[in-house]
Amino acid sequence: MAFWDVVVVGGGIVGLATCYHLSRMGAKTLLLTAKGLGDGASGANAGRAQVNEGNLDALNIRMVKEGIKRFDQLEDELGSRFEHRRLGYICIIRKEKDWQDWVHRSVVLSENGIPTQMMDVKTLKELEPELNTDGLLGAAYSLEGSMNPFQYCWAYARAARRFGAEIRMFTPVTSMESKGQRIISVHSEQERFEADKIAVMCGAWTRPVLRLAEVNLPVNHTHAEAFITEPLPSVMHTVLGLADFYEIIHERAQAVAIGVGPLANGTLLVTEAVTQTRELHDKTTAWGLSGVARDLLALYPSLSNARVMRGWGRPTPFTPDGNPVVGWVSPYENLFVGAGFIQTMTVTPVMSEWMAGMILEKEISEDFSLYAPDRFLRESQGLLQ
Numbered sequence: 001m002a003f004w005d006v007v008v009v010g011g012g013i014v015g016l017a018t019c020y021h022l023s024r025m026g027a028k029t030l031l032l033t034a035k036g037l038g039d040g041a042s043g044a045n046a047g048r049a050q051v052n053e054g055n056l057d058a059l060n061i062r063m064v065k066e067g068i069k070r071f072d073q074l075e076d077e078l079g080s081r082f083e084h085r086r087l088g089y090i091c092i093i094r095k096e097k098d099w100q101d102w103v104h105r106s107v108v109l110s111e112n113g114i115p116t117q118m119m120d121v122k123t124l125k126e127l128e129p130e131l132n133t134d135g136l137l138g139a140a141y142s143l144e145g146s147m148n149p150f151q152y153c154w155a156y157a158r159a160a161r162r163f164g165a166e167i168r169m170f171t172p173v174t175s176m177e178s179k180g181q182r183i184i185s186v187h188s189e190q191e192r193f194e195a196d197k198i199a200v201m202c203g204a205w206t207r208p209v210l211r212l213a214e215v216n217l218p219v220n221h222t223h224a225e226a227f228i229t230e231p232l233p234s235v236m237h238t239v240l241g242l243a244d245f246y247e248i249i250h251e252r253a254q255a256v257a258i259g260v261g262p263l264a265n266g267t268l269l270v271t272e273a274v275t276q277t278r279e280l281h282d283k284t285t286a287w288g289l290s291g292v293a294r295d296l297l298a299l300y301p302s303l304s305n306a307r308v309m310r311g312w313g314r315p316t317p318f319t320p321d322g323n324p325v326v327g328w329v330s331p332y333e334n335l336f337v338g339a340g341f342i343q344t345m346t347v348t349p350v351m352s353e354w355m356a357g358m359i360l361e362k363e364i365s366e367d368f369s370l371y372a373p374d375r376f377l378r379e380s381q382g383l384l385q
């Protein structure tokens with residue numbers, strides 16, 4: 001039986017990019033994923049490399065800055081195109097309190113190398129002539145990245161394989177075997193895989209997968225539905241989102257918060273109808289489609305005859321304090337987790353390299369104690385007592 005340096009569990013962008021860096025650093029790496037590559041949130045998202053909506057702590061700002069810089073040469077590094085381009089993002093503001101918050105945010109971001117400017121309604125209307133600006137105070141504007149998220153996943157997968165990684169699709173991990181403080185193997189229905197280290201990078205599925213090792217880590221999720229229109233190349237020129245996105249969805253069983261932007265082929269990708277649910281599934285609902293259509297038309301009345309081509313839904317992971325979980329999982333000494341990122345598409349190129357370094361116990365210049373999984377485990381886990 002083969003023995004692996006590292007088994008990565010989860011074939012979303014986080015697992016695939018980390019698998020690439022592990023292999024590139026010389027580790028014998030196997031990635032196991034439940035279905036196809038990018039079948040979770042990573043292939044289902046809006047493909048935005050967001051820059052201005054995340055936490056303002058120094059570590060997050062550095063990750064965003066470094067991540068964005070990497071995109072300039074990432075397609076060449078990975079040897080595959082994933083339709084990366086720079087695109088403007090306008091975060092529209094409807095409340096005085098949000099305007100004040102964004103004035104502060106734009107100063108902090110700009111001072112730290114992520115240029116963000118406040119925009120009045122007149123300028124907004126010049127930029128997006130078809131936007132209904134009634135009731136808007138203005139917007140915050142930044143230049144972010146845009147990509148095809150499936151191709152992004154596959155670019156990492158192909159590059160990982162070139163460095164010798166083995167990637168197995170349709171191989172869900174169903175159990176883990178431990179001995180003392182080590183996980184000695186992970187199992188699918190058919191096979192057993194022995195490894196020195198296990199990295200669980202399963203997005204919204206992180207919690208059930210870690211339960212296989214009797215670890216209860218609060219990686220929660222919301223379910224988000226998205227839709228795509230027929231090609232409408234001249235309606236929108238930038239990506240648009242809402243400053244009160246998190247306020248709208250917070251603690252609501254169901255809510256709609258619009259994010260919309262043009263893809264490279266001229267279609268509009270419209271997100272999202274959000275449901276709080278314990279279930280992990282990929283369904284769309286009539287409620288989601290009609291709610292998104294209603295709110296989108298309030299912003300872009302000219303889209304009233306636009307046809308929706310298809311829709312989908314996926315769970316997105318988040319943690320109770322809004323920071324990701326990155327690091328070793330007690331009480332085990334060889335079980336690593338990386339999940340719950342914000343601005344995942346942006347930070348992945350740099351975060352995955354750092355995580356691969358951590359897993360291989362290399363010297364890392366960054367301090368990740370803010371993200372340590374043990375911050376939750378101390379309170380919630382019987383295993384530690």
Ligand SMILES: Cc1cc2nc3c(=O)[nH]c(=O)nc-3n(C[C@H](O)[C@H](O)[C@H](O)COP(=O)(O)OP(=O)(O)OC[C@H]3O[C@@H](n4cnc5c(N)ncnc54)[C@H](O)[C@@H]3O)c2cc1C
Nearest residue numbers: 010012013014034040041042045046048173203205344345
């Ligand atoms: C509609 C929508 C729009 C979004 N828009 C954006 C955006 O524009 N920009 C952005 O940065 N983020 C966006 N997000 C969030 C982003 O998609 C996620 O944060 C990110 O994809 C999570 O990546 P991941 O690799 O951690 O998880 P996932 O991509 O969910 O991957 C987890 C993988 O684990 C696998 N898995 C599950 N159980 C097992 C098991 N037992 N064994 C093996 N494998 C298993 C799954 O099959 C899956 O492939 C959006 C999300 C949604 C739903």
